[in-house]
Structures are given as C-alpha cells and as structure tokens.
Amino acid sequence: MSAGFPDPALGPVRVSEIRQAARAGAAARPVRPLPRVTDRRMPGPAGAPDVPVRVYEPAADPGSPPPVVVFLHGGGWVLCGLDTHDGICRELAFHAGAVVVSVDYRRAPEHRFPSAAEDAYAVTAWVSAHAALLGCDAGRLAVAGDSSGGNLAAAVTLMARDRGGPDIAAQLLAYPVLDHRMETASYSAYGTGFFHTTAHMRWYWEQYLGPGGDGSHPYASPGLAPDLAGLPPAVVVLPECDPLRDDGLRYAGRLREAGAAPRLRVWPGVFHGFLGLGGLLPEADEALTGAARALRAALASR
Template identity: 50%
Template sequence: MPVVLDPDAAAVYRAFLEAGRPAYETLTAPEARADYARARFATNPEPPDLPHVTELAIPAPQGAIPARLYAPKEPRRHDGVSPALVFFHGGGWVIGDLDSHDVVCRQLAVEGALIVISVDYRLAPEHKFPAAADDAIAATQWIAANARELGIDAACLSIGGDSAGGNLAAVVALAARDGDGPALAGQVLIYPAVDFAMTHGSHSEPETSVLLTHSVIRWFRDHYLNGAADIHDWRASPARAASLIGLPPAYVLTAGADPLRDEGAEYAERLRQAGVSVATRHYPGQFHGFFTMGKLLPQANIAVREIGSWLKGLG
C-alpha cells in the first residue's frame, strides 16, 4: 500500500540518513548495541520523575534476570497494591536493554497510573532462541508469584512490549494460557514481530524499509534463530500458534512505514476472530521504532497516552 511519512517522521528519517550511521548488518552485535544506546539521547523525551525506581534481580534457571520496577506518583488505587505492566523492550532480540526503554517505561507508569516492570532478557547471538522467550515467561511467572511483595495486584497484571518485545509479550500470553500461567489482564503489542516467515506484503514494499530495513530484519533473525526450523515454533512466531482462543484482551499498534505492519494487523484480526477483545491503533505516517522517539515525534507521546488510557480500562 502507498506509504507517505508524516512531516515530522520524514524529518527524523532525513536526519538519520544525513548522520551517516552505519547499518546494523555491517556491525557486530556489541557494536550495534553501543550505537543504539547512543542514539536514544537524541530521540527520547525527558524522563518523567517517579517516586520509586527499583532495580530487581529475578531468579531464573539460567541465572538472575535484571529488571527495573517503576512506581507512579499517583497510583489509581490506595489499598497497598497496584495494577502492573510487565514490559519487554524491543531491539530485534539483539540490542536494547533497561536503559534504552527507561523513558517510555516511566511514561507508561505515569499515563497508566500503574507499576511497570521492565525485563532485561538475554540477548542473541550469545543467547539464541528460545532464551529470550524463556526469560520473558520466567520473569512474568515470578512477578505474579511475588506480586504482593512488589505491591502488585496479581489479578491486574498485564504484559507488553515493542517490536521484539511485542513478540515476547505475545509468546508469554500464549504460554500463560496453555498452563504456565499466570492469568493476565491484557497484552500490549506495539508493532509486534509475530511471524518469522516474513512473507507478508509489507516485508517487500520499498516504502516500509525505513530505519528498520528489510536487510536489518534478516540480520536480527539470523542472530536470534538457530535455523529455519525455529520459524515454525510458536515461541518464535506466535502467529504460528494453533489457536488464539482464550488469550487476554489486546491492544495492537501498527505503523505504516514498517515491514512488520501487515503481520501485526493480521494477528490483531486473528485475535478478534478467536473471540479476543482487541483494540487497534494504526499510525499510517510513522515508521517502525517511533514509539520511543517522543523527543522528536509528537505522535509517540500520543501513543503512550492512549496505551496508558487503555490499560486503565482493564481495571
């Protein structure tokens, strides 16, 4: 479909091109991580001040998983517990960390008036599939089991993430439904990667190869997966799950200039057909990754506010 970037998105894209940053596929994973970390200072808005930001170490079979808990100034409840969102950062399972998504997690805590716990799952290629999925599932289970100690209402626990983090949130929702628990109130899928087959139309449109280019996606895939067989595993490609019935309510965000656009939209429709309550929001003039760029892109801050409002509606 024709894609025309919004003026502010087009300006940001031009600035990235003029900066001459190397393409990730020309870098090693550590080099790409460092480059991504530097870029956030130019794109992230000012971090909201919060009364409590606490570092956590979540016990897991393969070693402690770092995490960070954000408590809002004005929680919506005053009975000692709060709704919560477990958040998984984007970055193609290769880059990103607690700091890369620190600001957006603070924003979500404020806008959703809830606790946010950001999970720093293991990255590829040092830890290939299913390491990130295993960490996401284990962290969510531990948070639910220790909800009272964390100040969380376990009955109001949601999950979410952007891009690769949206993939992990979708995987956790499926695993929870299928017996690994816990019960989840909702799932926030921000331009999620849900099908490693990468055969949807938006994966081949020239207009969608903006920042997250088609070649970069393949670079991420090859770092994360062990081989072609992993494509068909629902823990890598949640869209490959046999059924989506019984999953928690979902908020699915897509962007027009995004290779993942069509698979995200199709996943939302499949959720609806499975009887899941789904809210969708499409930003036709934005590119993949815009959600964390609130310093430069006003629509990123609108997206955070709308997701916060949706989370409030879960109870």
C-alpha cells in the same frame, strides 16, 4: 537515524557495532519523575541466572493496589536494554497507573531462542506469584512490549495459556515481530527507506534463531500459532510505514476472531520504533499515552 545505523544490506554487520549505534541513537525522552524506580533481580528459568529488572512505581492510589505490567524491550532480541526504554516505561507507569517491571532478558546471539522468551515468562510468573511483595494486584497483570519485545509479550501469553498460568489480564503489543517468514506486502512496500528495513529484520532473525533454529515455533513466531483461543485482550499499536505492519494487522484480526477483543490503532505516516521518539515526535507522545490509557482501561475491567 538511518544514516547512523548499520545496514546489513550494505555488508556484514558486527553485533558490537550495531549495539553501539543503537545506544548512541536512543532518543533522549524528557524524564518523567516517579515516586520510586528501583533496579533489582528476579529469578530466571530453572538453571539460568537471575534476570535484571527495573521496577517503576506510580503515585499510590489509597483505594486499591495498582495493576502490574511486565515490559519487554525491543531491539531485535540483540540490542537495547533497561536504559534505552527507560522513558517509555516511565510514561507507561504514569499513564497506565501501574507498576512496570522492565525485563533485561538475555540477548542474542550469545543466547538464542528460547532464552529471551523463557526469561520473559519466568519474570512474569514470579511477578504474578509475588505481586503482594511489589504492592500490586496479581489479578490485574499485563505484559507489554515493542518490536521484538512485542514478540516476547505475545509469546508469554501463549506460554502462560499452554502451561496453565500465570493469569494474564491484558497485553500491549507495539509493532510486534510475529512471523519469521517476512512474506507480507508491507515487507516489500516499506522494506527500505523507513529506518527499520527488511534486511535488518532478516539479520535479527538470524541472530535470534541461529543456524537451524525453528522460526515456525509459536513461541518464536506467535503469528504462526495455530490457535489463539484463551489469550487476553490486546492493545495493538502499529505504524503505517513499517515492514511488520501487515503481520500486526493479521494478528489483531486473528485475536478478534478468537475473542481477545483487540483495540487496534494504525498510526499514519510513522515508522517502526517511533514510540522511542517521545518528546521529539508528537505522534509518539500521543500514541504511547493512548496505548497506556487503553491498557489501563482493559485492566480496570478485571
């Protein structure tokens, strides 16, 4: 994986080059059949274009409408999209028993912060307000994401709290990006040699924030939010060998102190992005299945 992926530490990286490498390197997860998968568009923020989404529907439960999960894909706010995370979303829909709405938010550097966060929030708010049109239970709405998508999911929970809604019942954060400063010990211990490097993370932040961008804003760096009170219960999945690991541990600890009751699991011996290797890496299958079931349990308690 590392051999085929541009490394900013070795010289300048072009956005087109790294996007092509990400598409070429996406794991071919076995396709989980679902009753219906539909591409559509949902309203974006005021003055912005509609946002492409992909809606995954699980097998119907005649007893009650299913919960709904708004999913934000990773890729450093620069890479990836609906297709690269299609397999993850299918597994999440199947094991969580939820309708999953995967969001193709605007990407950097063409669209800097807060474009992606505002797209994510706009779709989440629309899904909450129109859950009946999707056949979902608005009272059991969750946000989820991996890496930079975990950053956006965490940001959406803060935005929803600060803006008076929508009501988010749970959050799933897989190796989320939480702090632009990159100062923890894991950024040094796992900064090279484990696919996703500290140099990659620095380059992604540069693309997302742009010159003079405010990385300390809590919607950019949720780990720097001064207060985490009032946030929904969290499922947090972290790999051991990840530069971002310590930020995730710290955030989970702060969520616990704030009463968000996180369910934390650190997976030994694996690396950032490992959930994308379902069907190839047994730990990826086990971790995603377990996280989806934990999210299902969190939503069932509502």
